[in-house]
Amino acid sequence: MSKPVVAIAYHSGYGHTKVVAEAVLAGIKEVDAVEGVLVPVEEVDAKWDVLDGASAIIFGVPIYMGNVSAAFQTFSEKTAKRWYEKKWQDKLAAGFVNSGAMNGDKHRGMEVLFGLSQQHGMVWVGLGLHPGNNTANASIEDLNRLGSFVGAYAQSNNDQGPDVAPPATDHRTAQHLGKRVAEAAVRWTKGA
Numbered sequence: 001m002s003k004p005v006v007a008i009a010y011h012s013g014y015g016h017t018k019v020v021a022e023a024v025l026a027g028i029k030e031v032d033a034v035e036g037v038l039v040p041v042e043e044v045d046a047k048w049d050v051l052d053g054a055s056a057i058i059f060g061v062p063i064y065m066g067n068v069s070a071a072f073q074t075f076s077e078k079t080a081k082r083w084y085e086k087k088w089q090d091k092l093a094a095g096f097v098n099s100g101a102m103n104g105d106k107h108r109g110m111e112v113l114f115g116l117s118q119q120h121g122m123v124w125v126g127l128g129l130h131p132g133n134n135t136a137n138a139s140i141e142d143l144n145r146l147g148s149f150v151g152a153y154a155q156s157n158n159d160q161g162p163d164v165a166p167p168a169t170d171h172r173t174a175q176h177l178g179k180r181v182a183e184a185a186v187r188w189t190k191g192a
């Protein structure tokens with residue numbers, strides 16, 4: 001029997017969110033019983049079968065002008081055929097968001113990802129971590145340094161390339177999300 005697939009449907013205009021997607025993939029790969037697949041949304045027309053066959057889809061975006069990037073929104077609208085057929089009903093879903101500012105209105109992007117998942121009748125998996133970096137002795141090295149509950153947040157300094165931004169701490173948080181969703185996919189598909 002083939003392994004359940006956890007797909008990562010993401011957009012990255014300049015490479016920073018791609019690095020986060022790769023960290024999510026590394027987390028999925030920690031779970032042997034699951035296969036992880038990256039799906040850049042620009043390539044989705046050749047990869048609908050991957051998303052349709054996946055047990056879970058993790059959506060990921062950069063924030064552009066306080067919202068998800070236009071490329072992701074285009075992808076989102078293209079999923080309408082799946083919506084009509086309820087093709088993604090009961091798949092697991094999760095999300096990650098990356099922006100230049102510490103806050104940057106990442107929450108709005110995350111709400112868009114959550115809303116897309118709920119349009120499709122998917123079952124959302126949150127981050128499952130307490131906030132880090134929020135006590136007197138805390139550090140930006142803490143897991144979940146940006147303190148989200150709903151999904152993984154990353155922040156990439158505007159003057160740095162994807163080789164150094166977002167910082168390693170955000171990679172670890174993204175990796176945690178990937179592993180968590182992969183473990184959830186194993187439980188979700190048991191006996192299916």
Ligand SMILES: Cc1cc2nc3c(=O)[nH]c(=O)nc-3n(C[C@H](O)[C@H](O)[C@H](O)COP(=O)(O)O)c2cc1C
Nearest residue numbers: 012013014015016017062064065066099100101104
């Ligand atoms: C058109 C545009 C709009 C942006 N708007 C925001 C914004 O509203 N808030 C923010 O924090 N960062 C904003 N940024 C910064 C990006 O979120 C940041 O550079 C991110 O790392 C880009 O990810 P990418 O390299 O995967 O495209 C914007 C960047 C661009 C290109």
